[in-house]
Amino acid sequence: xxxxxxLEELSPAEIERVFSISEDLKSKCEQGLREPLLPGRVMALxxxxxxxxxxxxxxxxxxxxxxxSLFLGNDVxxxxxxxxxxxxxxxxxxxxxxxxxxxxxxxxxxxxxxxTRPVINGLTDRAHPCQAMADLFTIRELAGTLRGRxxxxxxxxxxxxxxxxxxxxxxxxxxxxxxxxxxxxxAPFMTRLNEIVPDLELTVTDDPKxxxxxxxxxxxxxxTSMGQEAEAEKRRRDFAGYQVNAQLMAHxxxxxxxxxxxxxxRGEEVTDEVMDGPQSVAVQQxxxxxxxxxxxxxxxxxxxx
Ligand code: CP
Ligand code: NVA
Numbered sequence: 001x002x003x004x005x006x007l008e009e010l011s012p013a014e015i016e017r018v019f020s021i022s023e024d025l026k027s028k029c030e031q032g033l034r035e036p037l038l039p040g041r042v043m044a045l046x047x048x049x050x051x052x053x054x055x056x057x058x059x060x061x062x063x064x065x066x067x068x069s070l071f072l073g074n075d076v077x078x079x080x081x082x083x084x085x086x087x088x089x090x091x092x093x094x095x096x097x098x099x100x101x102x103x104x105x106x107x108x109x110x111x112x113x114x115x116t117r118p119v120i121n122g123l124t125d126r127a128h129p130c131q132a133m134a135d136l137f138t139i140r141e142l143a144g145t146l147r148g149r150x151x152x153x154x155x156x157x158x159x160x161x162x163x164x165x166x167x168x169x170x171x172x173x174x175x176x177x178x179x180x181x182x183x184x185x186x187a188p189f190m191t192r193l194n195e196i197v198p199d200l201e202l203t204v205t206d207d208p209k210x211x212x213x214x215x216x217x218x219x220x221x222x223x224t225s226m227g228q229e230a231e232a233e234k235r236r237r238d239f240a241g242y243q244v245n246a247q248l249m250a251h252x253x254x255x256x257x258x259x260x261x262x263x264x265x266r267g268e269e270v271t272d273e274v275m276d277g278p279q280s281v282a283v284q285q286x287x288x289x290x291x292x293x294x295x296x297x298x299x300x301x302x303x304x305x
Contacts, residue, residue, distance in 0.1 A: 001115075001116065002300055003115075003118050003120070004118070004130070004300065005108050005109060005112055005119065006126075006127045007129045007133070007166040007170060008166055011170075012172075014299070015133070015167075015170055017299060018133065018296055019136075019140060020295075021294075021299055022137060022296075023141075023291075023295075025064075025291060025294045025298070026288075029064065035064075035065070038062070038066055038067040039066040039067065040066070041068075041097070042068055042069070042094070042095045043062045043067060043069040043070070043095060043096065043099060044069070044070045044091055044098050044099070045072065045099045045100075045101075046076075046078050046099070048078070048101055048102050048103050049102075049227070050226070051123070053261075053262060053286050054122045054130065054131075055122075056290075057286075057293055058099050058122070058293050058297075061291075064290075065297060067096075067297075084110040085113070085114040086114075088110075088115040089114050089115070091115070091117075092115045096117055096118075096301060097120065097300065098111065098115060098118070098119045098120065099122045100120070100122055101121075101122040101124070102123075103124070103227060104125060105124040105125055105126040105127060107124070108121045108124055118300045118301070120296065120300070123159060125159060125225075125227065126189075127159055128160045128163050128261070129163050129166075130289065130293055130296065131163060131261050132160065132163035132166070133167065133296065134288040134289045134292040135167070135219070135261070135285060136164075136167050136168075136171055136173075137291070138284060138285045138288050139151070139216060139259075141288070142257060142284075143216050143217070143257065146171040146172060146173050147172035147173070148172060148174075150174040150175070150176055150214050150216060151164060151168055151173055151216065151219060152177075152212045152219065152252075153177045153211075153219050153220070154177075154178045154179075154208050154212070154220045154248070154269075155220045155221055155222075155242050155269055156179065156183050156223055156239070157177065157185045159225065161179075164219065165185070165200065168200060168202075169196065169199065169200030172199075174200075174201040174202075175200065175202050176203045176204075177202070177203070177205070178205050178206065178210075178212075179206070180241075180242065183238065185204075208242055208248055212249070212251050213252065214253075215253075215256055216256065216257065217258070217259050218244060218256055218258050219258075219260070220244045220260055220270055221260065222264065222268070222269055223235045223236060223239040223268055224236075239268075242269070243268070243269060244269060244271070244274050245271040246271065246277075249274055249277075254279075257279060257280075258270075258275070258279045258281065259281060260285070262285075262286055264282070
């Protein structure tokens with residue numbers, strides 16, 4: 001049983017395979033073709049946190065593939081009415097795949113342990129693998145190659161950053177993080193990263209200008225992730241010098257992409273000028289969530305194996 005809880009589970013060849021399925025499905029989609037690779041398959045979505053992109057792109061993608069989806073609300077009593085193990089065992093009797101957005105990463109691990117159907121992580125406190133897959137796909141689409149290129153991460157060493165670091169290592173990209181002390185990858189994650197992608201060239205600095213200089217893409221995310229709202233004020237102070245604005249982008253190349261997983265807190269981690277400027281690919285990036293998730297679903301459920 002294959003799950004997608006972090007990008008650790010995918011080999012470089014499998015990542016490339018998912019990209020190639022996604023590319024094919026995207027090009028067909030743009031011609032108005034919805035290839036029904038998964039007729040009759042059912043996807044359940046369980047979300048403990050809000051979502052626009054992940055939920056809608058998965059549901060729409062599954063509809064394009066000829067399958068259907070069930071967004072499970074409060075009434076199923078997730079985490080309250082029965083054990084996660086029983087929940088996963090029973091849900092596996094009904095559906096073909098589970099997409100889960102959880103407060104704690106251990107929740108998706110526990111579900112995957114007992115589910116007899118693939119579990120896909122739709123974001124946890126530690127990882128956002130589908131986001132990172134769509135991001136790398138977007139860079140590949142716009143910049144041609146990934147190997148040897150540098151991704152500049154400006155801001156919090158959060159779930160998205162963790163998944164991008166693993167992803168960069170898998171596809172041979174370098175990563176430069178401009179992140180204040182206290183918000184960098186913690187020691188257990190660094191140890192794990194070294195084990196999973198020992199060849200990853202990761203540089204950590206507190207100088208955003210130096211970080212963006214040779215980057216193919218400059219990427220930022222909110223300073224305060226979902227669930228960290230109580231720390232918002234302190235985080236605003238701690239990240240004050242880490243805003244991606246026109247002054248910072250002037251230190252990058254003209255063709256450097258600006259990326260953001262969205263939702264954005266405009267005026268905090270990014271200015272309107274950059275977000276709406278010519279280098280920004282944030283909307284295309286969000287659009288690619290759907291194409292890449294179709295690739296992930298088709299690959300995981302074996303339609304193209
Ligand atoms: N980027 C992303 O995962 O967006 P949502 O939180 O809207 O799903
Ligand atoms: N780091 C953000 C990503 C949202 C898609 C969060 O976890 O809230």
